[in-house]
Amino acid sequence: MIETINIHKTFGDNQVLRGIDAQFKPGKNNLIIGGSGSGKTTLLKCIVGLHKPTEGEVLYNGENFTKMHFVERVPIRKQIGMLFQSSALFDSMSVQDNIIFPLNLFTKMSRAEKIDRANFCLERVNLAGKNKLFPAELSGGMKKRVGIARAISMQPKYLFVDEPNSGLDPKTSILIDDLIAEITQEYQTTTVIVTHDMNSVMGIGDHIIFLHNGKKWWEGNNKEIAHTDNKELNDFVFASKFMQAAKEKL
Amino acid sequence: MLYNLGRYILLLRLAFKKPEKFSVYWAEVMREMVSVGIGSLGIVAIISVFIGAVATIQTAFQLVSDFIPKTIVGTITRDSTILEFSPTISALVLAGRVGSSIASQIGTMRVTEQIDALEIMGVNAPGYLISPKIIAGVIMIPFLTIISIFLGLIGGYIACAASNEVSPSDYITGLTDGFKVIILQVSMVKATAFGFIITSICAYQGFYTSGGALEVGQSATKGVVYSCIMILFADLVISRIML
Numbered sequence: 001m002i003e004t005i006n007i008h009k010t011f012g013d014n015q016v017l018r019g020i021d022a023q024f025k026p027g028k029n030n031l032i033i034g035g036s037g038s039g040k041t042t043l044l045k046c047i048v049g050l051h052k053p054t055e056g057e058v059l060y061n062g063e064n065f066t067k068m069h070f071v072e073r074v075p076i077r078k079q080i081g082m083l084f085q086s087s088a089l090f091d092s093m094s095v096q097d098n099i100i101f102p103l104n105l106f107t108k109m110s111r112a113e114k115i116d117r118a119n120f121c122l123e124r125v126n127l128a129g130k131n132k133l134f135p136a137e138l139s140g141g142m143k144k145r146v147g148i149a150r151a152i153s154m155q156p157k158y159l160f161v162d163e164p165n166s167g168l169d170p171k172t173s174i175l176i177d178d179l180i181a182e183i184t185q186e187y188q189t190t191t192v193i194v195t196h197d198m199n200s201v202m203g204i205g206d207h208i209i210f211l212h213n214g215k216k217w218w219e220g221n222n223k224e225i226a227h228t229d230n231k232e233l234n235d236f237v238f239a240s241k242f243m244q245a246a247k248e249k250l
Numbered sequence: 251m252l253y254n255l256g257r258y259i260l261l262l263r264l265a266f267k268k269p270e271k272f273s274v275y276w277a278e279v280m281r282e283m284v285s286v287g288i289g290s291l292g293i294v295a296i297i298s299v300f301i302g303a304v305a306t307i308q309t310a311f312q313l314v315s316d317f318i319p320k321t322i323v324g325t326i327t328r329d330s331t332i333l334e335f336s337p338t339i340s341a342l343v344l345a346g347r348v349g350s351s352i353a354s355q356i357g358t359m360r361v362t363e364q365i366d367a368l369e370i371m372g373v374n375a376p377g378y379l380i381s382p383k384i385i386a387g388v389i390m391i392p393f394l395t396i397i398s399i400f401l402g403l404i405g406g407y408i409a410c411a412a413s414n415e416v417s418p419s420d421y422i423t424g425l426t427d428g429f430k431v432i433i434l435q436v437s438m439v440k441a442t443a444f445g446f447i448i449t450s451i452c453a454y455q456g457f458y459t460s461g462g463a464l465e466v467g468q469s470a471t472k473g474v475v476y477s478c479i480m481i482l483f484a485d486l487v488i489s490r491i492m493l
Contacts, residue, residue, distance in 0.1 A: 050366055077372030088363040102371045105270045
């Protein structure tokens with residue numbers, strides 16, 4: 001389980017996060033949602049250690065991650081997989097080399113074992129046989145799937161996903177969401193997803209945190225979100241005419 | 251300026267921390283050595299031949315006197331090529347070729363979150379990205395300088411053969427006349443220092459890029475400009491200390 005306690009983050013005079021308390025449980029798709037500039041990506045970066053919170057703590061299974069030195073964090077980092085908004089695949093490496101990169105650095109697996117693992121991960125994301133392609137040769141959806149394959153190559157306990165659907169068509173978005181949900185269930189990972197895609201919210205939102213003005217404004221799940229009377233959340237969720245029509249049918 | 255100097259020193263400290271796995275880093279060093287060394291061989295060869303030829307022609311032009319032996323042209327060309335032209339001009343050209351490539355490569359990795367991905371995995375990003383480039387630069391730039399010296403002197407020979415100013419035999423005699431090992435030592439010290447300057451400054455500029463494509467270009471430009479200035483400064487300091 002991951003816990004954030006009173007997380008504050010300030011950039012110069014701009015206070016982005018104002019005391020976020022949250023718990024993210026294993027085996028659940030934990031979604032952080034909110035409008036642009038609400039602080040959701042900053043919160044994610046504080047959780048994974050890319051930003052140092054101005055105040056507050058992040059606990060991984062009770063261990064205070066925020067206070068750890070880089071070297072002390074390595075054992076926890078080995079249990080983390082992350083899919084970035086831009087996929088962040090290494091341009092100079094093939095799909096296979098991207099996936100086995102963390103295995104090269106942190107395991108004593110033989111070359112054959114690493115390739116087997118890469119093949120397994122690629123099959124898991126429905127990209128079997130694409131080992132030799134380079135990131136520049138992949139579509140946006142394929143890059144995301146390779147990003148997921150790389151993220152799960154070390155069998156992570158914690159999976160972080162930043163805007164998995166950005167730049168993807170609705171069909172591919174659902175495919176990626178389903179894949180993340182399946183992996184979460186299969187490996188019982190603690191999955192934290194930052195998104196503002198309402199299909200993801202309604203489809204896989206086991207646990208949802210809504211951020212507004214850097215504060216946790218609402219917490220619940222995808223069943224409760226449709227019936228909330230929280231004005232800001234309603235404005236966000238039902239902003240589109242499609243969602244308004246869907247709400248009327250609920 | 252002090253802020254940047256401090257950050258540069260801290261980055262170098264991180265870059266030379268114990269690697270996660272030596273074999274992976276070693277493979278990177280080899281890859282970078284090929285990129286820096288073999289990749290730059292063509293441009294270094296071309297400029298070296300021309301510089302050697304021009305140095306010979308200009309020296310011969312300025313020393314037209316019956317009281318000065320013609321062999322002195324070879325000696326002056328040799329010393330100026332070994333001491334100054336090959337290490338310094340090669341380094342300035344390599345700052346443009348290798349330095350801009352390092353800064354833009356690392357800068358692009360920064361803005362496309364690839365460095366964040368390394369850090370999330372628990373990889374020491376400065377160590378993995380920067381130390382192999384610095385090691386490759388420090389090893390390969392002296393090698394390129396040796397090749398440059400050799401080709402520069404050949405360029406001088408070609409210039410002699412193509413003109414009537416100095417005979418090739420006088421030139422060869424001049425090259426072998428009164429050679430002091432110290433000039434080669436100074437040249438190698440310079441080349442090693444320049445290799446470090448180019449790779450570390452450009453890596454620093456790339457590593458702290460923020461923004462997008464525009465900023466990546468700016469980082470590459472800054473890397474090359476600062477490297478050139480520091481190369482000329484180091485050239486002065488090393489010459490003053492060692493000669």
